[in-house]
Amino acid sequence: MNTLTHDDLVVTGTSRNAPAQIPVSGGQSWQGPASVWPDFLVGQPDQPVRVLLVDDDPHIRHVIAQELLADKRIHLVAQAGGFKEGRRRVAQQDFDVLLVDLNLGDGSGFELIEQVKSLRPMAEVVVISAIEDERHALHAFELGATGYLIKNSWFGSFSQAVLQVVNGGASITPNLARRLLHRLEGRPSDEPARTSKERLSDREREVLRMVAAGYTSGEIGVRLDISMQTVNAHVRNIYRKLRVRTRAQAVSCATERGLI
Template sequence: MALLNRSGNAFAMRDNPPSIWPDFLVGQAEQPARVLLVDDDPLVRHVMAQELLADDRITLVDQAGSVREGRRKIAQHAFDVLLVDLNLGDGTGFDLIELAKRSRPGVEVVVISAIEDEPQVLHAFELGATGYLLKNAWFGNFPQAVLQVVNGGASITPSLARRLLHRLDQRDAGQTGPVNRTKLSSRERDVLKMVASGYTSAEIGGRLGISLRTVNAHVRNIYSKLQVKNRAQAVSYATDRGLI
């Protein structure tokens, strides 16, 4: 059964879960959003898997319990969203985020974590994550997060989002004197334009013919000059002021 909105677009009725889901969004029963789940806690994986499998807009293509296994699964499967814990027994989820974004540029990443660690959050976003959820969060569930990011949105635990916004407010309130925000070099502008286009640091280095270390140095300089903490803030600030 389908309903029509005022523009004439179809909205599909869902029995599981009961909802109205537009047919033009990613995540349909006949073509669900594909998820790869990586967490080293079997119980957490089981609970999350059950939650994902209960939504017919999502398919769980596979699971992994370690960085090593996650690398193999990333190479084996096509998927749309990587749900990944940062603290894995044999390494960190950061390695898998970088690998996923490098090998599958269109993939979205949602971090699942037991703690609200601001430096970890910012680093995950710098690497290309578009979501960060606490495992015990009451607001929002994992299927909702998957559907948000795969359709161009972002998903972050509300309490953590509030803390980050408060941190930005404090930073802005504490700024005094002139800020050297517009004196980006030509190469820094090139790097920032590619960051805004969604390229990873490795891809930027390859396209510009410079090393990964040089790219990261340019990114750090951009952060310093614009007085921002991550790529999203840098792109937002530069775009608003016509720097790129």
């Protein structure tokens, strides 16, 4: 029998090569199939995606940790069992993806999302929650999350969610995604046209295209022959006009609207 030890976790009876057993509704389990991972995607065995896991439920945290440890493309760098410990880990630990519950007992996962986006704006956030509520999901996305998984769902693949978000995608439990679509379909389709003040200028579009290509503010400034402060001013204007809070949200929103 193999035993894996990582930080505060000890996992017995599994290995990093073994497919994960994921709990689903009705006490059943689902075994994720092995997959071929192209070498051009982020998350290779020799350079795995670093994950920080924050959840105050020891059982759920153990199950998620087992799945992450079983995938060579992912490195579970640390865990936290509550809000205060999570804040400390976020401040001290280097990571690429935060997996976080919203109800942490001693605090809110929403606050941790805000902290991550302030300290580590390039890090991705995936919510893991027992609450299948559109308002909670939308608020998490507004704060910068790119994934929302419901615990004990038939579709709960935490490793896949991590790999999806670091490669530019999003991960939402299908049932919740459908509910969000229905919510959007209920909105009036004849929203008033945006005023000229809300439209992106040619320079703002140019900056946003370079943001989408992965350039930093300093690199954009050099290429456009403007100061980094001017670049950041354009980025702030883009945020305001698109009503977003992060670069990833700005790129996603502009792409959906055909602005870039």
